[in-house]
Amino acid sequence: MTFVSLVFRNLFRQRMRTVLTVVGISVGIAIVVALGAITGGLKDTAGAMLREGGADFMVARKGSADLTFSTVSEQEWAAVASTEGVERATGVLLHVTRHGSNAFFPLLGIRPAQLGEGPPELVAGRLLATGATDEVMLGESGAADTKSAPGSLVTIDGKPLRVVGIFRSENVFYDSGGYAPLATVQRLARKPGVVTAVYVAAADGTDPARLASAIENAFPDLTTVASVGEYGKVDQGIQVMDALNLAVSVLAVALGAIAVMNTMIMAVFERTREFGILRAVGWRGSRIMRLVLTEALFLCLVAAALGAVFGVLATRGVMLIEEIRSFLEPTYSPDVFLRAVLIAAGVGLVGALYPAYRAVRLSPMEALRHE
Amino acid sequence: MSSAPAIACVDVVKTYEEGRIRALSGMSLHVEPAEFVAVVGPSGCGKSTLLHLIAALDRPDGGEIHVAGHDLARERNLDHYRARHVGMIFQLHNLLPTLNALENVQVPMFELGIRASSRRERARHLLALVGLAERERNRPAELSGGERQRVAIARALANEPSVLLADEPTGSLDSEAGRVVLDLLERVRADRETTLVLVTHDGTVAARADRIVRMLDGRVDELPPTRPMARPATAVAST
Numbered sequence: 001m002t003f004v005s006l007v008f009r010n011l012f013r014q015r016m017r018t019v020l021t022v023v024g025i026s027v028g029i030a031i032v033v034a035l036g037a038i039t040g041g042l043k044d045t046a047g048a049m050l051r052e053g054g055a056d057f058m059v060a061r062k063g064s065a066d067l068t069f070s071t072v073s074e075q076e077w078a079a080v081a082s083t084e085g086v087e088r089a090t091g092v093l094l095h096v097t098r099h100g101s102n103a104f105f106p107l108l109g110i111r112p113a114q115l116g117e118g119p120p121e122l123v124a125g126r127l128l129a130t131g132a133t134d135e136v137m138l139g140e141s142g143a144a145d146t147k148s149a150p151g152s153l154v155t156i157d158g159k160p161l162r163v164v165g166i167f168r169s170e171n172v173f174y175d176s177g178g179y180a181p182l183a184t185v186q187r188l189a190r191k192p193g194v195v196t197a198v199y200v201a202a203a204d205g206t207d208p209a210r211l212a213s214a215i216e217n218a219f220p221d222l223t224t225v226a227s228v229g230e231y232g233k234v235d236q237g238i239q240v241m242d243a244l245n246l247a248v249s250v251l252a253v254a255l256g257a258i259a260v261m262n263t264m265i266m267a268v269f270e271r272t273r274e275f276g277i278l279r280a281v282g283w284r285g286s287r288i289m290r291l292v293l294t295e296a297l298f299l300c301l302v303a304a305a306l307g308a309v310f311g312v313l314a315t316r317g318v319m320l321i322e323e324i325r326s327f328l329e330p331t332y333s334p335d336v337f338l339r340a341v342l343i344a345a346g347v348g349l350v351g352a353l354y355p356a357y358r359a360v361r362l363s364p365m366e367a368l369r370h371e
Numbered sequence: 372m373s374s375a376p377a378i379a380c381v382d383v384v385k386t387y388e389e390g391r392i393r394a395l396s397g398m399s400l401h402v403e404p405a406e407f408v409a410v411v412g413p414s415g416c417g418k419s420t421l422l423h424l425i426a427a428l429d430r431p432d433g434g435e436i437h438v439a440g441h442d443l444a445r446e447r448n449l450d451h452y453r454a455r456h457v458g459m460i461f462q463l464h465n466l467l468p469t470l471n472a473l474e475n476v477q478v479p480m481f482e483l484g485i486r487a488s489s490r491r492e493r494a495r496h497l498l499a500l501v502g503l504a505e506r507e508r509n510r511p512a513e514l515s516g517g518e519r520q521r522v523a524i525a526r527a528l529a530n531e532p533s534v535l536l537a538d539e540p541t542g543s544l545d546s547e548a549g550r551v552v553l554d555l556l557e558r559v560r561a562d563r564e565t566t567l568v569l570v571t572h573d574g575t576v577a578a579r580a581d582r583i584v585r586m587l588d589g590r591v592d593e594l595p596p597t598r599p600m601a602r603p604a605t606a607v608a609s610t
Contacts, residue, residue, distance in 0.1 A: 001473075001474040001487065002487050009470070010469070013469060273465075274468075277467060278478065279428075279453070280426070281459070281478055281479040281526065281529075282450055282451070282452075282453040282454020282455070283450065283479075284450040284451075284482065287482070363429060364429075365423055365429040368428070368461075
């Protein structure tokens, strides 16, 4: 018999209570994992947007609640492009509309000449022709959704467009969308003379960070975004998700801790006499405390494992919804699961501290008298 | 006296309920190493309280208790003392119900810091010593009263204590089971030269001891030795 086998033995005494506690905590952990994976997916999408066309950073309207609300005028774009140290400044208008079965079809308006400066991976057909107004390139999944191929005619927001090429993107959001000439998209989006953001590539020998700083100084109403961490400057969606994630994590810890505390207090109360016996045969209070804490910790780590599985299954379930699948691919990064484990461990320790203290508070004799 | 007493209690006082109940009123007792002392007396005279104080399961309100060279009033690590120096046998075995006999005997050994395999081997040896080698896989509920008490004795011996304390060890057993338990305790005491203090209200049980200490109203009221002893009796009546 080892200390660990003693822990197992104690946990399996009240099987139903243990199982219900584990399930309760695992539901909280599952939500944490699912939200973490979804937020991670959104961040990946944001990261892909930032790297559009091999840019060093993106310039957009400061304080936009969502990137699609950002508008940078063509005059501002031109001024940014003429800033010293700018190698390339590509204006992109992001227009999200319904197309086929996709309620969030991202149509990116770009000057065809600039598409060639950092082209997407072409799998069929060709890029947009310079000067074209009625052409569109579709991502692979976007094309599959509408069963389109080069030469097909698709109608987006009532405008017939000829599919000239199919591209592939690792990002599901882009892969479900398409590129069309900027002027065409400005008309469809009813946003004449503006783009959503300008993607800037710094010239050789120019420090991108200094260039970004110079642009921010020159254009007080615009802001630069070089990393996902700065994305909140132009889109609070991820910040909202992060805040939601944190709130859910805190709630999961609080509710889980209450569940663990309830279970462990009951277990400790029922075993008061046994703790007296252990003290009588020489067990240190710290060993008994360790026994109770380890039981709680084990309970929570099992819940973490179960919750991780539930969380992945839940996100996979969400991904069965066509409209969500078109713009989101959950990211199951190690930190999502690490956070689940840490939360579970926190729940176990917080929830079991008082019961553990209770287990060693009584003198051996008081504990032995307990019926 | 040639050596220090195994147990020395001097003017020990223990009260309950904020002093309203006086369990021990200046109790003094000396027990020599390897001596077998039976403590007898009517219910409520303080016999079990005395044993619990010697086992450091409770603290006295006054007086001094020295066991195996440890001044319990000054002993900072009573858990260590309980683990290493005393073995306690209760009237109701107090075995852990979810553990089998072998595991119950191993429980005190966790404090020795020895490997699980060594704990298991030592527990097997002790169960064989108390005649329960074949019952090591049985839980307390599957054992008879006498068998449970023998497991409790094996557990009390687990850490090779110098003092064994038995609180009515035969009190809940039939006479045959009681006799087996007493034979075992006597044999262990003789083989290991362990000091044995046994609390009982049964005269026939007490008669097997080297010396009987009679308690009344929380004090010692000593009777003459019941049989010839190698050592002089050292119990002293409280002043």
